[in-house]
Amino acid sequence: MSYKKYYQRFIQAHPQTQHYACHSHHYWPDVTRDAMLQYWDDTARLVDDKWDMMFGQKVPKVQRLIADILQVRQADQLVFAPNTHELLFRLLSCFDWSAGLKVLTTDSEFHSFTRQINRLAEDNRVQVVKVPTEPFATFEQRFVAAAAELQPDLVFFSQVFFNSGMVVTELDSLVGQLEQCCRATVAVDGYHGFMALPTDLSALDGRIFYLAGSYKYAQGGEGCCFMLVPAQNKFRPLYTGWFAEFGALAGVKSQQVGYATDGYQFAGATMDLTALYRLQAVLELFVADGVTIAAIHQHVQQLQQVFLAKLDQLQHAWLNRQQLIVNDLACHGHFLTFRGPDVKAVAEMSALLKQHQIETDYRGDRLRFGFAMYHDAADINLHCLSKVSP
Template sequence: MPTLADLTKTPNKLAALYSHAAVGARIMLTGHIHQAMPDCAGDAYQAHWDCLNRYGEERFEQEFEIADRVRAGFAELIHAAPERIALASSVHDLFIRFLSAMPLATRPRIVTTDAEYPSIARQLARLAEAGVEVVSVAANPASTLVERLAAQINDKTAALCVSSVNFETGHQTLELDTLMPLCEARGVALFVDAYHSVNVLSFSVEDYNLQGAFVVAGGAKYCQMGSGIAFMHVPEGADFRPVITGWFGGFDPVVDNPAATPLAYADGAARFHGSSIDMLPVFRADRVFDFFRAQNLTPEFLDDVHHHQLELLANTFKRNDFDPAVIKLSTSVEYMGGFLSFDSPHAQALSEMMRDRGVHTDYRRHWLRMGPAPYLCDEQLTDAIHALEESVHELQG
C-alpha cells in the first residue's frame, strides 16, 4: 500500500499498475476529464464476456450481485447507505428521472447556475424552451454563489440544481452545507452534481449536510472506472414517483408485472432504477473498487495526494513569475476542487503548444486546466510547468 512519499518519487509506485495506459511515459494532466484505469480493470472484459455469453439467461443473479457491490462501493465513498444509491449509465439518465419526479405542474420553476455540466445545462435549457421557468444564476464568484442561489428560491420552485465544484474553473462551491436547510424550509428538492468532488476530495453527504439531497457522480473521472457508470444518492422521506421509470424500478423486476396499475415503486433508491443496460461498466467498477481497497486508496488519502499535487503545480507556477496579462492562477489552491485552472486569453493556444511538448492539458473558454492524478510523480508535475513556461515564451515570440 503506497504512502504519499511513494507517489512523489520517480517512478511513482502506482504507475506500474497502470502500464496499459503508459502513465509513466506521458504527462496526463486531464484527470478531471478521464483518469487512467488500473490494469486490473481489463479483467472485467473477460468476466463480463463469460457472464453474458456462457451463462445466458442465468446471468442475472451474478449481475445483480455485482451491481449491489458497486452500489455499496459508491455509498462508502460518500458515507451513505447502499439502499440510497441508484445506478445508471450516465448522470443525464439519472437527472431526467429526478426531473420526472418533480411537481413541475404546480411548481414550474428551477433554480440553477450558468456553469452546470452540459448534460444538465442542455436539459434545463430545453425545459425552459418548453415553458418551465429556469433561473440561471452566475456561478462566479463562487464565494457568494450559495447566497445568490438561496435568494432565488420561492414557493414556485420545484428544484435547485448546483455543482459542488464548477466543472469549468475547478472552484469549489463554498458554504454548500447551508443549502439543504434553506431548501427544506421551502419544500424545494436539492440536486447536487458532485462528479468533481467524489474520490478526489474528502466529500460525504454527512460533512456537506446533504443527507436530504439528490447527489450524483460517476466513474469516468476520479473513480477511474471509465464511462458508462453513474450513481445518484436518493434521500429518505418523500414518496417519489418518477414519471421516467424502467422495469427495474419495481419491487421484483423478474416476477412482478411492471405495468400493473396503480403503478408500484420499489423502496429506497431502487424506484429510480432504469432498465437493462450494458453491464460491462458495472463489472469494471467492481474490479476498480477492489483495486482501490487493496491499495488503501481511500478518499481521505486521495484528498491528501491531490492537495499535494495541486500545491506543487501552483508553487512551481508562482516561482516562474509569469506575466499575469498572459496567464495567472484563477484562485488559491484551497478553493480548488480536483484540478487547477489558469486564467489566460491564450488558453487554447497554450494547451495545444503544451501537447506538442508531450503534456496533455485542456481548456474551457479562457481557462487552461490541469488535472493531476495519483499515478503521476512530482517530476512529471514540475516538467508540466516547465512545458508551460516554454509555451509562453513561444507564444510571446
C-alpha cells in the first residue's frame, strides 16, 4: 500500500529527493497545514479564553489518542512540553542533588540528555555511570549488573538507540530486572519508538516515565513532546510553572506550592500549542483511515529489505550489509546505521549523496538511512553509489 497521498505538499516541494532523514526531520502530512490555520482561528475567536478550551478539550483528546497507541489506561497521566529536554530536567529537579544523585544510563543516549547529564557531572552534582550498548548481545545483562552495583536514584535509557537502531525489545523484562536489583526511578526515552514500533506499555503503566514527541515518527513536527508520568508518585518538581496548577489559580492558596494530581504535576508554563493541533490532526487521520502502527512498521521493514537488496548489487567498499551496526531487522528501529571507515569518510559520503539528492545524516563514523510512510519500494534508487568514490 502507498501512503504518499498524505504527503503531497512535501513531496511536490521535493519531487526528485530521496529523503532518508525522516528519523530526524519527518515530512508532515497535508492535514497539519489546516491544523495550524485552525489554531490561529481558534485563538482569534477565543483570545485568552482559549486556555480553558485547550485544557478542557484539546489536551484530553490528544492525551487519549497517545494513550491508545501506548495502551495505557490513564490518559491524564500524560503531560506536554515543547521538548523532551524540558521534561527531563523537570524530572531531574525532583531529586536532592546535594545528597549525591546517582544516575545509570548508556553511552548511546540522545544529545540533549547526554549534554545535560555531562554538564551536571562536571560540577560533581551527580554521579553518572554509562554502560556501553555494544556488544549488543550482552547489553541488558551488563546494564542490570551495573544497576545492582551502583544502586542508582535514576535509570535512563532508550527504547531505540539513536546511533545504532538497536531496540530494547523486552522493556517489561528489563524494567522488571531493574526493579528487583535496585529502587531507582526508571525513565525511558521512547522518541525513536513512538509511532514507529508497536509499543504496549500496559504492564509498565505506573512504573516508568516514558518520553517521546511529535517531531519524528508521530509526524506533527517540532514543539509537542510528552511524558507519561506514573500515577501517585510523590515527586514535587523544583522546576515548575503555572500549567502545573492550571485550574486552581483562582482558588485559596496554601503556604506550600501545589501541584496537579495527574501528569500535569510535571507541566511547565505557557507554550505554543500549534504543534498539539498538528499532532491531533495526524493521529485522528490515521485512526479514521485505519492506519495502525503495526502496518506502518511492516511497510518500513519491507522498504529496508528492498534497500539492502539494492545495496547488495552495488558491492560498495564499506556502504554494505556487513557494516550494519545492527543486522537483525526483526528487532530494529526505522533507520539503518552503517559504520564507515572514519568520520571523514562518512561525512564525505553524506555530502556526495546529497549532491545526488539523497538526504541522509550521520553521527561520527555512522551513516544513517531512515524510512517512512512516504517512501515506496520503487523510489529507492542507489545507482549513484557506483559513481562515487568508496
